[in-house]
Amino acid sequence: MxxxxxxxxxxxxxxxxxxxxxxxxxxxxxxxxxxxxxxxxxxxxxxxxxxxxxxxxxxxxxxxxxxxxxxxxxxxxxxxxxxxxxxxxxxxxxxxxxxxxxxxxxxxxxxxxxxxxxxxxxxxxxxxxxxxxxxETYRKKSLEGSSFGIVGVSEATRQLMEEIAYASQSNLPLLITGETGTGKGLCAFSVHSLSKRSKENFVRYQPTFLTPDLVNSELFGHIKGAFTGATETRRGLITDACRGTLFLDEIDELPIETQVSLLGVLQDKKFRPVGSNQEQETEFRLITASNQNLAECVEAGKLRRDLYHRIAHLHINISPLRTRKDDIPPLVSHILSQLFSKEELNVVQVSDDAM
Missing domain, CATH: 3.40.50.2300 (Response regulator)
Incomplete structure (x- = not known):
């Protein structure tokens, strides 16, 4: 401005x-x-x-x-x-x-x-x-080629780019939904890269298959002796993301205990490393993503209702590629040009039948 x-x-x-x-x-x-x-x-x-x-x-x-x-x-x-x-x-x-x-x-x-x-x-x-x-700046970037890897000419993709640009101007939590492979992580990184936090860290975390103790340790850090195997003090990803962006992929997989702690961080901007009595201050932009229907996850008791309302202030839904077939030719061309430039592929074009 x-x-x-x-x-x-x-x-x-x-x-x-x-x-x-x-x-x-x-x-x-x-x-x-x-x-x-x-x-x-x-x-x-x-x-x-x-x-x-x-x-x-x-x-x-x-x-x-x-x-x-x-x-x-x-x-x-x-x-x-x-x-x-x-x-x-x-x-x-x-x-x-x-x-x-x-x-x-x-x-x-x-x-x-x-x-x-x-x-x-x-x-x-x-x-x-x-x-x-x-x-308008974002539109021009997208017309020149790819915008942080987002490629497409369909109306759905143009709308997505507008939503990304809009979300990048806010500090409110953002929820990104869409099927596996639709580019939720790329979308999150684009929002971060266009925001005022772009010079700070973009920290991505996916909690799948980890125990609550391990998830809490990775997110909030821990002090030496906090639990068996904690032989040294370790800082968490929330500390790494301070002043930047924390991207929690598959938010529905986050253990309930961790959800409670995360809600407290969002409300008070303070947290305690595992095993510590000392509060630490933090400030970051939270972006979450899921390939599930989170309203159903709330009803099933898998996701806390209060956390759901907190993380969904802004919402971007990415439609699957099969519903925007106009994006396939430019996407294929973009992928081939990347592979060709890295000398990983000798194919320089794809036939119409292959498309």
Whole structure:
């Protein structure tokens, strides 16, 4: 997100617009504020400043009325997918606001605008614009080839990439579901790599077939003498993941005892290594994955209900490849190019019949 984003105000009433801008500055709106009083100057400033948010008065022209504002709204939307537009409407002109929303505006507010309300809408618009820019960057990466190994042209894959980009901008726990082999681990790593935690550790753990004591030891660490065989103190994966991302694959396989401890860590950001009385602080992004129906696991007593609700704030479901056959040709080409570049395979193309 830009440190001081550009905000463009468009209104033919110069005096009232400048007064509004002064009020917003007094409220501490830390942005570069630009004012335009005609359609022509508005378009020029829009292209020069690339604003994150536009505050647009619909009634720009006395001759054409609100249609002048609607025409400019359409032009702004054509010029930028990321810019968020807040429309100013006349008193009791809700229908104009609704029409603007249908065209693609982010919000509308009646004139005279409440400055505090407008400032809140602008701040929200800045955040939305930044997220849309992230999404566009991610789309461009995907069109150039693979995005961290995610390859595909189907609508389902494009939607997946958007969901990954959205999830990467949050610190909330993320649950990824899908059949075995759909790429849940790759999805988790992509979210981490696009996030602000990308320079920190991405720690993956799969608890299958281990006893509760071993799982607790691997996750939380242990002190020397904590149990038979604990000949030295060992740090856990939660410590390794501090400030980064902890990816727990097959979360439904986590022992119930460990689930209780993990829930405590998520709530309090503190944990105790096995055998220790000393609490340690930690902070990490949790991503979990499963190929099971977790709602059914909850009903079967395999997964704690409170933990399930805690880990599923955000949810991405990956559809199997058989439902997105358009992805097969580019995926095969990607795999072959990787093998060919490593001199592991001499095949340079695959016939249509083989596809």
């Amino acid at each position: 830009k440190l001081h984003p550009n905000i463009l105000f468009v209104d033919d009433d110069e005096e009232s617009l400048l007064s509004l801008i002064r009020t917003l500055k007094a409220l501490g709106l830390e942005c570069h504020l630009h004012a335009a009083f005609t359609k022509e100057s508005a378009l020029k400033l829009f292209q020069e400043s690339e604003p994150s948010v536009v505050v647009l008065d619909l009634h720009l022209d006395k001759t054409s009325g609100v249609e002048s504002g609607f025409a400019l709204l359409r032009q702004f939307l054509d010029l930028s997918k990321a810019c968020r537009i807040i429309v100013l409407t006349g008193h009791a002109s809700v229908e104009h606001g609704v029409r603007a929303l249908a065209l693609g505006a982010a919000n509308f507010i009646e004139k005279p605008a409440n400055a505090q309300h407008l400032a809140a809408l602008i701040r929200d618009g800045i955040a939305q614009s930044a997220l849309r820019n992230e999404l």
